[in-house]
Amino acid sequence: MRICKDHWSAMRMEIDRLGLSSFVAGSGEDAMARAERDLESHLEGAKPLVSDWDPLMAMNWNFCSRVMESWGLRIMEQRHQIDDGMPENGGYVCPLCVVRRDFDTHNTDTGRCGEVGCNIQVKPGTIPWDKNWIASCAESMMEYAVEQKLITRQ
Ligand SMILES: [Zn+2]
Numbered sequence: 001m002r003i004c005k006d007h008w009s010a011m012r013m014e015i016d017r018l019g020l021s022s023f024v025a026g027s028g029e030d031a032m033a034r035a036e037r038d039l040e041s042h043l044e045g046a047k048p049l050v051s052d053w054d055p056l057m058a059m060n061w062n063f064c065s066r067v068m069e070s071w072g073l074r075i076m077e078q079r080h081q082i083d084d085g086m087p088e089n090g091g092y093v094c095p096l097c098v099v100r101r102d103f104d105t106h107n108t109d110t111g112r113c114g115e116v117g118c119n120i121q122v123k124p125g126t127i128p129w130d131k132n133w134i135a136s137c138a139e140s141m142m143e144y145a146v147e148q149k150l151i152t153r154q
């Protein structure tokens with residue numbers, strides 16, 4: 001699973017808008033090193049360093065695990081079906097594209113996908129789920145930063 005370019009820049013924009021970009025790792029290596037330290041402290045039962053916090057990576061993990069939770073292994077097994085109708089992404093499934101495709105399937109005149117037994121109904125004017133996920137997740141990053149006194153809310 002890997003977040004596609006469009007969704008990645010949408011995430012970046014939210015992070016920028018909230019003034020959190022200075023916490024994003026400057027390079028891929030930096031991001032990797034932070035993730036490794038995070039994992040180590042997790043395995044040792046220690047608290048991860050606040051200085052290793054990267055809101056963009058945190059959002060990334062959050063989206064991937066949420067989609068993994070609801071899709072489970074189907075995301076691997078039915079790869080060709082999941083990919084159907086989603087933007088090409090170097091052969092990877094983008095969790096936010098999965099969510100967007102689910103939204104689009106239900107964003108019809110009736111607000112339903114037409115599948116028997118599906119109770120999901122999208123009301124007219126609903127913000128697409130992928131956008132909503134990004135906005136609400138970025139907001140919780142902001143809350144974390146304020147809580148950790150990394151930033152003061154303007
Ligand atoms: Zn995507």
Ligand SMILES: [Zn+2]
Pocket residue numbers: 106112113114115118119120
């Ligand atoms: Zn449905």
